[in-house]
Amino acid sequence: MKTDPISFAASSPMRAAYSPLTHSFSSFKIGTPNLDAAIAANNSNFYTYELLQSIAEWLKKRVDIRPTVGIICGSGLGSLADTLTERNTFPYEVIPHFPKSTVHGHEGQLVFGKLKGVPVVCMQGRFHYYEGYPLWKCSMPIRVMKLIGVNQLIVTNAAGGLHSDYQPGDIMIMKDHVNLMGFAGNNPLQGVNEERFGPRFIAMNRAYDKELRDHAKKISKDLGIESFVREGVYAVLGGPNFETIAELRLLKTCGVDAVGMSTVHEVLTAHHAGMRIFAFSLISNKCVTDYDDDYEVNHAEVIDTGKMREPILKELVTRMVLKMSELENESASANNIDSASLMFDY
Ligand SMILES: O=P(O)(O)O[C@@H]1C[C@H](O)[C@@H](CO)O1
Ligand SMILES: Nc1nc2[nH]cnc2c(=O)[nH]1
Numbered sequence: 546m547k548t549d550p551i552s553f554a555a556s557s558p559m560r561a562a563y564s565p566l567t568h569s570f571s572s573f574k575i576g577t578p579n580l581d582a583a584i585a586a587n588n589s590n591f592y593t594y595e596l597l598q599s600i601a602e603w604l605k606k607r608v609d610i611r612p613t614v615g616i617i618c619g620s621g622l623g624s625l626a627d628t629l630t631e632r633n634t635f636p637y638e639v640i641p642h643f644p645k646s647t648v649h650g651h652e653g654q655l656v657f658g659k660l661k662g663v664p665v666v667c668m669q670g671r672f673h674y675y676e677g678y679p680l681w682k683c684s685m686p687i688r689v690m691k692l693i694g695v696n697q698l699i700v701t702n703a704a705g706g707l708h709s710d711y712q713p714g715d716i717m718i719m720k721d722h723v724n725l726m727g728f729a730g731n732n733p734l735q736g737v738n739e740e741r742f743g744p745r746f747i748a749m750n751r752a753y754d755k756e757l758r759d760h761a762k763k764i765s766k767d768l769g770i771e772s773f774v775r776e777g778v779y780a781v782l783g784g785p786n787f788e789t790i791a792e793l794r795l796l797k798t799c800g801v802d803a804v805g806m807s808t809v810h811e812v813l814t815a816h817h818a819g820m821r822i823f824a825f826s827l828i829s830n831k832c833v834t835d836y837d838d839d840y841e842v843n844h845a846e847v848i849d850t851g852k853m854r855e856p857i858l859k860e861l862v863t864r865m866v867l868k869m870s871e872l873e874n875e876s877a878s879a880n881n882i883d884s885a886s887l888m889f890d891y
Contacts, residue, residue: 592685594741596642601692603641608633610657612664614869615687615695615820616862617671617811619702620650620844621851622827626667628859629658637670643686644678646670650848655686660863663870666690673807674726675785680733684814688742697821697869699862700812703847704779704805704826705787707797711828713850715773716861717803718761719824720753723780723796724809731783733810734817743817752816757823757869764864770857777802779826781809787842793834803828823865827854 605611610633618625626632635655637643646653651670658665672683687698706715724732738745758776765774780796782788784806788796796804803826815822829850830842851858 592642592681592688594739597685597688598692600641600643600689604635604655604657604689604693607635608657610659610664610666611694612657612666612690613694613873614663614665614697614699614866615690616665616667616699616866617701617808618651618667618669619671619700619807619827619851620648621703621829621848622701622855622858623650623652623669624852624855625701625859625862626652626656626658626669628863629656629660629665629667632656632658644672644676644682646672647676648673649844650851660866663866665866666693666695671807671811673785674731674783674810675806680726680731680810681736684733684810687811687814687820688818691742691815691818691820695820697873698811698815698823699865699869700808700815700822700824701858701862702779702805702808702824702826703829703851704803705830705832705842706802706828707793707804707832707834708775708777708802711775711777711802711831712773713828713830713846714854715775715828716765716770716854716858717779717826717828718758718774718776719779719808719826720758720776721778722753722809722812723778723799723801724813725780725782726809727813733814743819747813747817749816752812752822753824754821756872757821757865760868761823761825761861761865764861764868768857768860768864770861775802775828779803779805779808779824781805781807788832790834790836793832797834804832821869823869825861827851827858 610631616625637645637653640655653670656667656669668686672678674680674683706712765771778801780801782804788804805826808824812822812824827850829847833840
């Protein structure tokens, strides 16, 4: 009989639970009220490697497509997944152990399919910290994708434009981020490190792949959209409130170009797992940094900007996926040549 990871965990006598609140580990007997309370309070990293593997296996049993490229759709950008052919859709509530999507504009389903013949898996809806989930839970689908075979990730989001030149409808290729939640000690990689995904300490200077960013700029030129494609720095805040004027002024002086409430936890998890990452923000609104400005940002506007830019974003993402698949094939054949020459030499 196959061991269900939950029952396996339940049969282990002791388990360590990490509390990001107190930054400490405590040992709990499985099945004791203490552990149950810790899990209920989301203070324990509950997704063991084996549990994540069982989720990946559950999906692989139900779908033939084996994607190596994953896509995360931001607010108002879910229709990117509608471009897929040979679609196989899994609402999050049917996938074992998946959190539920609660935000308007995030459908809450995992969609497998093909983009111009390239197999991809798309998160049509993501998880945010402000929904009440800890960051390791928000980013668990990235690890599931990794176990399915995904090694390149496209991450999209809607963000407020802080840079004075940015206008709603602009596309900002992310070259870096400021992890404000990380400054406060909140990080999805906290807790016992799972070496099978990646090392304890990771460098971040190459997280946003330069070659992919250059391809995106070239594609933008080919599409004739370079006048509204930017490259900049995204800062993540926990939300759900939008920022105060004082907060925005502070962030502007720190070199931040756009502000949002997602993406960074996914990028950290994907980079830790060795994935190649391309990320962009759709600038959905201007950030108000003037006390005389009465304009108030709202979520409906964020969704509407996504709809407005839908056709061009679909084209950008499709061309990026084709390019990523090409790069992967090139590196696969280079590896084959390498191993063939090794066989010849020895
Ligand atoms: O999921 P993303 O980051 O695209 O969503 C942004 C941030 C908030 O969730 C929401 C605010 O309107 O849009
Ligand atoms: N934090 C933040 N997230 C956003 N998502 C879309 N617009 C905004 C914004 O202005 N601020």
